[in-house]
Amino acid sequence: MKRTIKKVAVLGSGVMGSRIACHIAGAGLPVLLLDMVPKEAADSTDAGARNKLVNDALQAALKSNPSPVYTKDVAKRIRTGNFTDNMKEIAGYDWIIEVVVERLDIKKIIFDQVEQYRKPGTLITSNTSGIPIHLMAEGRSEDFKKHFCGTHFFNPPRYLRLLEIIPTPETSSEVVDFLMDFGSLQLGKTTVLCKDTPAFIANRIGVYGIMAIFGLVEKLGLTIDEVDALTGPVIGRPKSATFRTADVVGIDTLVKVANGVADNCPADEQRAAFAIPAWLGKMVEGNWLGDKTGQGFFKKTKGTGGEKEILTLNLSTMEYGPRQRPKFATLEAAKPVDDLRTRLSMLVQGTDKAGEFYRLFHYGLFSYISHRIPEISDEIYRVDDAMMAGFGWEIGAFESWDVLGVEKTLSKMKEAGYAVAPWVDEMIASGAKSFYKVENGKRLYYDVSTKSYKAIPGGDAFIVMKNFAGQTVWKNSACRAYHLGDDVLGLEWNTKMGSIGGEVLEAIQKSISLAEEKYKGLVIANDTPNFSAGANVGMIFMYAVDQEFDELDMAIRQFQQTMMRARYSSVPVVVAPHALTLGGACELSLHADKVCAAAETYIGLVELGVGLIPGGGGTKEFAMRAADEMHEDEPENITLKNRFLTIATAKVATSAQEAYELGILRKGLDEVVMNQGRRISEAKKSVIEIYDSGYVTPVPRTDVKVLGRSGLGTLLTGINGMWRANYATDHDALVARKLAYVMCGGDLSEPTLVSEQYLLDLEREAFLSLTGEKKTLERIQSVLKSGKPVRN
Structure with missing residues (x-):
């Protein structure tokens, strides 16, 4: 039968239950969220109570x-x-998710009620992370068992993309396949098939990693601040690193998982690593459980001046003290290196205590994951997928081993006394030198059971740009254009924070020219943590400080011309942004034929924050869209005012869905892709669909209605009000007036039809004039130094 999910019931409204309900509702599905009746309301007839x-x-x-x-x-x-x-209403729901307290007896009571009311064929899953899935299915009907499995979401469900699917021996393969696809397509998850083993995959590996680090703390005499400096973004892990992550997750939760593995995995060769250190036991006894209790490895206090201060726990004295900035030569040498893979290789070669830490940590990790195959998973890629999606690792553990060289690292591991599972030696002996390899744009993994390389299932839906390196069509030092197959060209760049400078603009222009010559169209995307933080403000600052205004004028013209080139190319240009998509990157999206944005796209025109207006066509585009949105029965300046305020307040959409509300994405044209890994594939499909449907090159606009003085008066009045109420500084007001002038088409005596180029010229002139302002330069300098603009 063809299964569909139209409605979902979530049983249990705790931290996980309520947030799972929110995420599923965010995917567009109606949700019924249930929990207990409070004891004090047991006899009440009031629904609210x-x-x-x-x-x-x-x-x-x-x-x-x-x-x-x-x-x-x-x-x-x-x-x-x-x-x-x-509870009787669950009969009308297609998927029932149990998220009650982690006690088997209570879960069985809930499932008794579920069996009473559910329709045959309805999916039932549990979000448990600590109870074996098969135990919950015991004693249930055959239909229940067939449609029951574990679906382990990670907290927070919206942001952590992992969804572990854990079947029992009785679970129907159709159910498993459906949930794997539904979770990926509709919920945007990285769905990972797991075996019903303690802690499943991500927590088993992740908690081992944390506990192994705790062991190295004692072995190498490291402090909490030192470990978090060593284990954060520098090795492709989240900013929360190790100890901060434990505080966020909850130290009691960490201890519970570690104890669970130690108690239930007697054959685990690293079982001793899960033993709770004395200082960790004291923290649990003292209720120092992290953020939930106000203190853990870190503690927030108020300093002498009333400002917030974060103190760090000294594990030797169990007292809190000021945070220390660690200094390791290895760390300082590697930090400036942007490429993670190059950086990892440098770190493990360090000759100081940091280098020793990296070697021992990776040796232990590689040994551990080798022994977990096939215990927790038959395939290595599932382990890597789980760690990247559940713990926020930039690259997986097996991939890290590839980066450091499997055979070379294995030799050093053995010298240091670290054993690996026999299959790794067999793999090397067979001539296979890596866990992954790429052929014809497809990523293959080493399959332990067949001792051969296999394509990762579903790979066609998950295009990774770098996998097409063998099909490079053109490149410069920052960018590459690839043939993605099916006559579609793909462009990516790898600059710091994805910044857009001269080389990126050159690449966009060149890629469009190449696509026009012999391809159906162009996809612009990348696989970095963020799409782009916008234009290269360092270059703008340099030109402005040196008063090279002719050079700056040329740079702005080049940016505008490139955006217009994207808009008016003879083939479709589709942009597939994700995460930070700010300033110039937002302008590029505004000018694309279509945007296929990941659901987690934070997009906006933020130039006002640094004392500028959008100068790459963004101001022009918002003025055009305001003109097109004006209705005869609506005061014209309301539409304009809303568009103006979006730029003037530097609003950034907190999701792609919100980008529709801000008028950045276009309803009915631009697309939100729930699964970030699928956005490039969807963009490629869109290029083909647009081209094959008979793409016609757009014609530059000459009919943009601007309001002139009538609109300008309204906007200036609002700006003055914000300034008088101290919501805007003098410089904020100056920049906003420049923005208003451009969006209204200048000081025109009456509403007038103007061209896009007219608006671009006004935009460029205003941008240039603001780069000569001292306070704008102060803001840009502040961003370059600290990442945040000064409020002046």
């Missing part, structure tokens, strides 16, 4: 930061109730 527990939990989730929803409207798709009054 009986649903107080679930309603309070949902409201707490909606108010939490970061937000669990893409837009505020998502909450309208969630209906609340309680187990007593509303």
Whole structure:
């Protein structure tokens, strides 16, 4: 049968339950969220009192930061109730997710009720992370067992992309296949098939990694601040690194998982690594559990001046003290290197204590993952997928081993006394020198069972640009254009924070020319942590400080011309942004034929923050869209005002869905792709669809209605009000007036039809004049130094 999910019931509204409900509602599905009736309302007939527990939990989730929803409207798709009054309603739902407390007896009570009311064929899953899935299925009906498995979301569900699917021996293969596809396509998850082993995959490897680091703390005499400096972004891990991650997750949770592995995995060769250190036991006893109790490895306090201060725990004295900035020669040498793979190789070669840490940590990790195949997974890529999606690793563990050289590292591991599973030696002996390799744009993994390389399933849906390095069509030092197959060209760049400078603009122009010559169109995307933080402000600052205004004028013209080239090319140009997509990157998206944005895209025109206006066509584009959106029955300056405020307040959409509300993405044209890994593939499909449907080159606009003085007067009045109320500084007001002037088409006596080029010229002139302002330069300098603009 063809299975569909139209409605989902979530049983349990705790931290995970409420946020799973929010994420599923964010994917567009109606959700029924249920929990217990509070004891004090047991005899009440008031629905509000009986649903107080679930309603309070949902409201707490909606108010939490970061937000669990893409837009505020998502909450309208969630209906609340309680187990007593509303459990019978699950009969109308297609998927029932249990997320109650981690106690088998309580879960069995809930499943008794589920069996009573569910329709045959309905999916039932548990979000448990600590109870074997097969134990929950015991004693259930055949239909229940067939449609039951584990679906382990990671917290927060919106942001951590991992969804572990854990079947029992009785689970239907159709159910497993469906959930793997549904989780990936509809929920945007990296779905990983797991065996029903303690802690599944991600927590088994991740918690081992943390506990192994705790062991190295004692062995090498490292401090908390030193470890977090060594194990954060410098090795492709989240900013929260090790100890901060433990505080966020909850130290009690960490200890619970570690104890669970130690108790339930007697054959684990590293079982001793899961033993709880004395200092960690003291922290649990003292209720120092991290963020949830106000202190853990770190503690927030107020300094003498009332400012917030973060103190670090000294594991020797168990007292808190000021944070220390660690200094390691290895770390300082590697930090300036942008490429993670190159950086990792440098780090493990360090001759100081940091280098020793990196070697021992990686040797232990590589040894451990080798022994987990086939215990927790038959395929190595599932382990890497789980760690990247669940723990935020930039590259997986087996991939890291590839980066450092499998055979070379193995030799050093053995010298240091680290054993590996026999299959690794067999792999090397067979002539296979890496866990992964790329052929014809497809990534292959070494399959242990067949001792051969196989294509990663579903690879066609997950285009990774670098996998097409063998099909490079053109390149410069920062960019590469690849043939992605099916007559579609792909462009990516790898600059610091994806900044857009001269080389990137050259690459966009060249790629469009190449696509026009012999391809159906162009996809612009990349596989870096962020799409782009915008134009290269360092270059702007350099030109402005040196008063090289002719050079600056040429640079702005080149940016504008490149954006217009994207808009008016003779083949479709589709941009596939993700994560940070700011300033110039947003302008590029505004000028594309279509945008295929990852759901987690944070996009906006942020130039006002550094004392500038969007100068790459962004101001022009918003003025055009405001003109096109004006209705006869609506005061014209309301539409213009809304567009103006979006730029003037430097609003950034907190999701691609919100980008529709800000008018950055176009409803009915631009597309939101829930799964970030699929956005490039979807962009490629869009290029082909647009081209094959008979693409016609757009014609530059000469009919843009601007309001002149009538609109300008309204906007200037608003700016003056903001300034008088101290919501805007003198410089904010100056920049906003320049923006208003451009968006209204200048000081025209009446509404007038103008061309795009007219607006671009006004935009460029205003941008140039602002680069001569001292306070603008102060803001840009502040961003370059600290990453944040000064408020002047």
